[in-house]
Amino acid sequence: MPHQDRDLVIQALRNPPCMRSWTPLQFDLLLRQARSSNLLGRLGALVEQHGLAAALPEGLQNHLRGAQRLLNTHREQVRREVGHIGKALAPLDVPLVLLKGAAYVMAGLPAEQGRMFSDVDILVPRARLPEVESSLMLAGWIGTHQSAYDQRYYREWMHELPPMVHMTRETTLDVHHGISPLTARWPVSSDLLLAGIVPLPDTCGTPGLSVFAPVDMVLHSMVHLLLNEEFANGLRDVSDLDLLLRHFGAEATFWPRLVQRAAQLGLQRALHHGLWCAAEVLLTPVPADVQQAVSGWGPASIPAALVKASWRRALCAPHASVADAGTPVALLLLTLRAHWLRMPPLMLARHLFIKTFKLHEKRPAQATPQ
Amino acid sequence: MIVSDVPFEDLRQRMRTGGVSIRTGPVAARIRSSVTAVVKGVHLHYAQHPLLGDDAFTDFHVRVDPPLGVRRWFEPQVLFSVDGERPFTPLPSDQGFPMLEWGLNFCMSALCDQYLTIHAAVLERDGLAVLLPAPSGSGKSTLCAALAFRGWRLLSDELALLQPESGLLLPLPRPISLKNQSIDVIRAYAPQAAFSPPVTDTIKGTVCHVRPPADTLAKADERAKPRWLILPNYVAGSPARLTPLPKASAFMALIGQTFNYNVYGREGFRLLADLVDACDTYGFTYSQLDEAMAVFDELSRTAAVHG
Numbered sequence: 051m052p053h054q055d056r057d058l059v060i061q062a063l064r065n066p067p068c069m070r071s072w073t074p075l076q077f078d079l080l081l082r083q084a085r086s087s088n089l090l091g092r093l094g095a096l097v098e099q100h101g102l103a104a105a106l107p108e109g110l111q112n113h114l115r116g117a118q119r120l121l122n123t124h125r126e127q128v129r130r131e132v133g134h135i136g137k138a139l140a141p142l143d144v145p146l147v148l149l150k151g152a153a154y155v156m157a158g159l160p161a162e163q164g165r166m167f168s169d170v171d172i173l174v175p176r177a178r179l180p181e182v183e184s185s186l187m188l189a190g191w192i193g194t195h196q197s198a199y200d201q202r203y204y205r206e207w208m209h210e211l212p213p214m215v216h217m218t219r220e221t222t223l224d225v226h227h228g229i230s231p232l233t234a235r236w237p238v239s240s241d242l243l244l245a246g247i248v249p250l251p252d253t254c255g256t257p258g259l260s261v262f263a264p265v266d267m268v269l270h271s272m273v274h275l276l277l278n279e280e281f282a283n284g285l286r287d288v289s290d291l292d293l294l295l296r297h298f299g300a301e302a303t304f305w306p307r308l309v310q311r312a313a314q315l316g317l318q319r320a321l322h323h324g325l326w327c328a329a330e331v332l333l334t335p336v337p338a339d340v341q342q343a344v345s346g347w348g349p350a351s352i353p354a355a356l357v358k359a360s361w362r363r364a365l366c367a368p369h370a371s372v373a374d375a376g377t378p379v380a381l382l383l384l385t386l387r388a389h390w391l392r393m394p395p396l397m398l399a400r401h402l403f404i405k406t407f408k409l410h411e412k413r414p415a416q417a418t419p420q
Numbered sequence: 421m422i423v424s425d426v427p428f429e430d431l432r433q434r435m436r437t438g439g440v441s442i443r444t445g446p447v448a449a450r451i452r453s454s455v456t457a458v459v460k461g462v463h464l465h466y467a468q469h470p471l472l473g474d475d476a477f478t479d480f481h482v483r484v485d486p487p488l489g490v491r492r493w494f495e496p497q498v499l500f501s502v503d504g505e506r507p508f509t510p511l512p513s514d515q516g517f518p519m520l521e522w523g524l525n526f527c528m529s530a531l532c533d534q535y536l537t538i539h540a541a542v543l544e545r546d547g548l549a550v551l552l553p554a555p556s557g558s559g560k561s562t563l564c565a566a567l568a569f570r571g572w573r574l575l576s577d578e579l580a581l582l583q584p585e586s587g588l589l590l591p592l593p594r595p596i597s598l599k600n601q602s603i604d605v606i607r608a609y610a611p612q613a614a615f616s617p618p619v620t621d622t623i624k625g626t627v628c629h630v631r632p633p634a635d636t637l638a639k640a641d642e643r644a645k646p647r648w649l650i651l652p653n654y655v656a657g658s659p660a661r662l663t664p665l666p667k668a669s670a671f672m673a674l675i676g677q678t679f680n681y682n683v684y685g686r687e688g689f690r691l692l693a694d695l696v697d698a699c700d701t702y703g704f705t706y707s708q709l710d711e712a713m714a715v716f717d718e719l720s721r722t723a724a725v726h727g
Contacts, residue, residue: 073475074475074476074477075476075477077477078450078477078478081477082481085503085531086504107477109446109447109448109477109478109479112532112534113479113532113534115534116532116533116534116535117533119533119534119683120533123682123683123685369503
């Protein structure tokens, strides 16, 4: 049986009313699969939207209620964190772009529904990074990953600073200056992205915030999906993408702009894969002319078949009931591919060697004078 | 159907293969284990618990099994997992049943945000409940076990479940856990109770479990209204004494024992404040169980007379 048939979360996401006919045992499995994929909250939101609560066992209704509480707490926490970040960076008058979950919450997008948040991700111009980092540190955020190797990995090669943690609130903040690593096969111009950002109204709660233009938000979600090195949140990430596409795609001009922007940013391959994943897993409606336009942007047929077979396994609930013998191989393949996309081969080989033998931990950066 | 309707060998076979589904009040667990000590513990302590069908909905799927590897041949260990997640490191295999109990407690405190879960004992008499929040080592378990066998209905010896919609406490019928000296004390106090063999050298010392009295299960669906909030403290040689506790102190102590207070935020503050407002709040020191029982009997009697 193909995984998607065993994956009740996917079936529930695709067609919530189908749950009306499910047995207690199916709901038992659904609970466990949804818990493992961090989608209990999203499931709860769908149940409420479609008025399906009465069809569920009371125990499951209880767990969905419990997940809702946790989500509400996380959402409030994100709002507060964004407020703190905005306040710390306000004097710099720097474009402050919210990414991913924080963007969905502050912009009030459907993709924020039922989503659990942990870190806040922001993007600022690379040239302003030193001031941004200093201001954040003055406001109480501390850098992590202090080994000299890790610092270099992030600062020279990746598109983000090492994650910062606030010293009293213990919240995590990722400061990006791009959406793909500097060393990546698909370098993406941050200048172009910044030129398209959309300011959020001050009524969102914190002044001075922006988010990506819809097409860029979608493309970023696709890049994030494809550069993922682990897939515990794979299904959740493709669910986010599905919600973004359905929301923005309701407007007819969105689709041609999406195709155009992908070409402009050099993200044709990402768009091809991203649309395929969303349609394959969650039946996201994609207009025929768009499918036509991106059909030529995929890889050659043999790698394509392999990659697609791997995606089918990775974009499922990470649960033993869904996995099969091919799953570990598929995940490994996609992880290697993500590494490959992030870094040129020699650099990658060196990086993996160092990480495997933990050589980066031997010489911590000297933070204080001798 | 209850667990004791199944012969031991059948139970062992079922637990080794798909597991058995057992209801414990508002939640049900599917329990799987190939470890004999665990099967024996379930057979003894969950004898009166409802046994659900294999096609029933359950809240957690838990396993206590030896981890994979060569160690199974010398110094065998057991590992607890809930649906593939392993929250604890392995323990020696004679600690299998305590590990199951600790694991089920973990499930309640980490995976049940539909309730405010509080590290406290809860008992009820004539419809009114006493809540005994306390850190380990305060003598709460000994006191709770004694009360359970002297006319108070046990809701839980370890985990109070506060239902946010109603402000009531829900029962969680599970074995009572005792450690170290309290094992002998309660054995003397309630010799008729069903004790498991003690398990030594655990992280908490010597541990054993006691099957809860019959009314714990008979009233597994009856919620209780909190009436007294008492912070117990065993002090050797002290007389049994209730000391009125300022509500603010009781409130802070209660928050300190609430596992998922951070999930509830502002609403958690209001729920716990309402609970404290509705209760008479005391500190309680004791050393002799008979004296302690008399104090609690008096509390109950006074409430019955005066309301």
